[in-house]
Amino acid sequence: MDEKKLSHFKKKLEEELRTVESDLADVGRKNPDAPGEWEAQVKDTDTASTEADEKADKFEEYESNSAILEPVAARAKEIQHALEKIASGTYGLCEVSGERIEEARLEANPAARTCEKHMRQGKS
Numbered sequence: 001m002d003e004k005k006l007s008h009f010k011k012k013l014e015e016e017l018r019t020v021e022s023d024l025a026d027v028g029r030k031n032p033d034a035p036g037e038w039e040a041q042v043k044d045t046d047t048a049s050t051e052a053d054e055k056a057d058k059f060e061e062y063e064s065n066s067a068i069l070e071p072v073a074a075r076a077k078e079i080q081h082a083l084e085k086i087a088s089g090t091y092g093l094c095e096v097s098g099e100r101i102e103e104a105r106l107e108a109n110p111a112a113r114t115c116e117k118h119m120r121q122g123k124s
C-alpha cells in the first residue's frame with residue numbers, strides 16, 4: 001500500500017479511536033494494571049436514600065456500564081491492532097492468507113483483519 005493511502009487509513013483509525021475512547025471514558029476508565037484494557041466504572045451519585053439502595057443502584061449501573069463498555073472496548077482493541085499493523089508494515093494484509101485486503105472493505109472498516117474471502121472464517 002502506498003504512503004498516501006496508508007496515511008489516509010491511519011487518520012481514519014486515529015479519528016475513530018478518539019471517538020471510541022471518549023465513549024469509553026463515559027462508562028469506564030483505563031485499567032491501570034493492564035495497558036490497553038478498560039473497565040467499567042460507576043460515577044458517584046447521591047440519588048439513593050439508603051446505603052443498601054445505593055449499593056443496588058451502583059451494581060445495576062456497573063452492570064449496564066459493562067454491557068456498554070465491552071463491545072466498544074473490543075473495537076478500541078481492533079483499532080489499536082490495526083495501528084500496530086501500520087507501524088510494523090503489515091497493514092492491509094489478510095491475517096489468514098497474507099493477501100491484500102480489498103480497499104472497499106478497508107474503507108468500510110479500516111480495522112479489518114482479513115480479506116472478504118476470509119471474513120466469515122475469522123472474527124473480523
Ligand SMILES: [Zn+2]
Nearest residue numbers: 094097115118
Ligand atoms: Zn484472506
